[in-house]
Amino acid sequence: MTARESIFQNILTNQPAPRTLPVVPKFHSKKAQDLPQLFVQSLKTMAGDTVTEYPVDLNAFLRARFPSAKRFCSAVREYAGTCTPAEFSRWSDASNIDVTIVRSPLGVAETGSVLLSEREFQVNPIGFLAHDIVVLLDPRDIVENIHDAYAHPYFQETGYCVLMTGPSGSGDIGAVTVHPAQASMTLTVIFAPRN
């Protein structure tokens, strides 16, 4: 008997009596919500920043915000950067990136999360090996809560996607959350309407 057959045989013998699957409500607030404002507050608690006014000159803004950065990897139309994801045929080479710029199709007000996938990254490690990450988000793409977020088609369609909520952090030393962990050191979300 194979391992699979053996496991299934045990499960079928031991499964408890059937229980009913409940219906999950969306839990939307009854009051009108300022979703962009809630998003900003939520992301702030996770040490992420939101720029609510789109910069007049994105290039100048990024240069000023990351003065020591040299390699800007852009995966967006709005900004050329110094390189693009297509240049990283070896994915581990993305560790040389200082700043990655991508656009998210979805924000979550409840948590301050942005949804990103292989469609945005093209080369997934650019979202984690870069020192800093900047995410453009149309405030109209912000949904109220996690229930709304998981209705997004990306979870059915993409090979990899992530709800990113703040920079990489760890509370494993001294029970104090600090932000030089394994992935990006900062996360900046810029409200930027889609054209």
Place this chain on the structure above:
Amino acid sequence: MSRVDQAEEAVKFMEDHLHEERLDRILWAARMRRDQAALQVPEWEELRDLASQIKEHTLSHLAHYLEEFEKNAQANGVTVHWARDAHEHNEIVYRLLSEKNVTALVKSKAMLTEECETRPFLETRGIQVTETDLGERIQQLDNQPPSHITGPAIHKTTEDVADLFSRVYGSDKTKADPIYLANIMRENTRPEFLKAGAGMTGGNFLVANTGAVVTVTNEGNADLSGNVPMLRICSVGIEKLIPSDEHLAVFIRLLTRSATGEKITQYTSTFRKPRKDGEMHIILVDNGRSARLGMERFWPSLKCIRCAACMNTCPVYRRSGGLSYGSNYMGPVGIIMMPTFDIHKYSELPFSSTLNGSCTNVCPVKIDIHEQIYAWREVMEDKGQIQIVKKEAMTVAGKVLSSPKLYRIATSSTETALKVLPGFAIYNPLNYWGKHRDVPEAAEETFHEWYKSHRLKGNEVLGL
């Protein structure tokens, strides 16, 4: 296998008051943050009910959902493997690595791989395994198992880590600064992601209708482990299934709030397909789970989502530290899981609880943890796993406490004895309570004696 004596190991931990008091303080703070987070969600209790019902439904249809998951994962281009036990799991991992000539593996934290002892299995076969979760890496470098499900090194002070890193990495021992130390870890671990031939993750959830593995981390190390190397291996217990993303949302809202009080972790990631030009393998591990499913009283422990809220609230865990349990899963949920792996070895664990019910109250999936702990005590009695001294003491206590007359004689004679007996007689080896604290001074009279002499007679009225 010798019996784990949690009480004895706890004593060793408690001898160092600095560590004991610190652990108690930071875990209680986590419990308080969990309460605040729950209060901010009006539907919190409804979410707990839903989570419990979803898990119970899935476990009661586990064969169906496993088949659905396997079919969808395979359609996504993933290879699905089945492992009856830890050894089969480890053999599969090693075979996958060998086939690709992989000698360096980066892995994110997965309690399942602790359960399977995967790291030592691979290391003895020449594979370099680097734990990439900061806490797990600290424990690896210190040659210790995790002491907590979500904070593996939570029992260590910042000074302990500074000392460890100075020995391993040559960093400044006097700089007990979490930011400095986290940077040391970052500098030393990130190169491992780049050179590793394979990345390994666990899985917090398996989504049946999409074939997805969902991981939850603060550091992004699962995303790095799963995205940088060509070969991705995900090892997950068969109980981690849920039907769909609609249900996943319920658990994502509960998990981190229960664990740390935050609304979500920094990276909540969904892996469905291999990366470009790469391979993705999912190993579905039984290792006793299908047998536990048939334990009428104990199968609900399979609902656990590993948030550790029960540990953070448990007065025994907070004072004794996770290593004292001598087990892969520790604290209240460990107490109800571990005897299913080895009933003799873990037969003492169910007695490491005050049965105060706090663990049950905070459990996001409503496992009746303290009632299961009590039920495990009954099992230990039935299976003859209780040590003779404890059994005899409990028999005597049962007789005394069930008879008012015997109880009065016992309390009165004990107080007399405490007044006249020398210290060596009071602090004898059978007096476990007095092993680490002073026995209180005997009262002049028992409450019953006081009541008898003061009670009102006839029509007397208390003159208050």
